[in-house]
Amino acid sequence: MTDQRDRPDDRRDLAAEYALGVLSGDELSEARERAISDAEFALAVARWRGRLAPLGAEVEPAAPPKSVWTRIEQAVAQLPAAHSNVVVLHRRLNLWRGATAAMTALAATLAGVLVLQPRAEPPVAHQPAGTPMVAMLSDEQKQMRVMASWNPGTRQLVLAVASDMPADPSHAHELWVIPPGGKPRSLGTMGSARQSHMRLADAIATLMESGATVAISVEPPGGSPTGAPTGPVIASGALTKA
DSSP: OOTTTTTTHHHHHHHHHHTTTOOOOOHHHHHHHHHHOOOHHHHHHHHHHHHHHHHHSOOOOOOOOOHHHHHHHHHHSOOOOOOOTTTHHHHHHHOOOOOOOOHHHHHHHHHHHHHHTTTOOOOOOOOOOOOEEEEEOOOSSSOOEEEEEEETTTTTEEEEEEEEEOOOOOHHHHEEEEETSOOOOEEEEOOOOEEEEOOOOOOOOHHOOTTOOEEEEEESTTOOOSSSSOOOEEEEOOOEEE
16 A cells, blocks of 8 residues: 655645544554654644634534444445555544534534524624734754644633653743743743643733744743743744744
8 A cells, every 4th residue: 555644635634633633543643753753744733723723712512423433434444455545535534523523513503693693682792803823832952842822812822742841840841922022921830731721811912923932941840930931941932823
């Protein structure tokens, strides 16, 4: 079977599925390795997460009937083993599954809005519009990578650690935003999870603009005692439009 995983379309699909969180097994391992070793692939994942963040913030997850996916998977499994498109079909099945679940939830939410619209509900304040942005945080050796995805509309910052963070229980990793020409402002300390979500206060959210630097420093437990980085900065990157 010809390995087609290095085609541009195939890499794009893999990045989208990794961002959606629908990969498993060998494909998940492959995506994680690529996010560490391939800066272009890691940036594609961050951009997908920036595009998908508004959907995740607005709708509840909803899965289609299990019988549908069972029939599709059985049909794919019956293809000849030497068929050159088996890997691609499996991958697109995962992508369709994640996208369909998101669209189903969105449709259900919109239907609810239409049903409730005739009632005299008070106006709801709309969240400020804005273009999602991403930043790839890395050290000088490019051995550590953290992808940051910022959604101005929901004030949500998503962090995805693509490689191992230096482990030291006597210190903490603190996240900072540095606007162009401004001083560092703390976004709080980071936990040990591979992926985390932060909702930023309005005063801090205004600093998250294109060109602003997102950085990680090593600080005492609980964070910097001075309000500014006191330890070494182990990763940084500039925000750009997704």
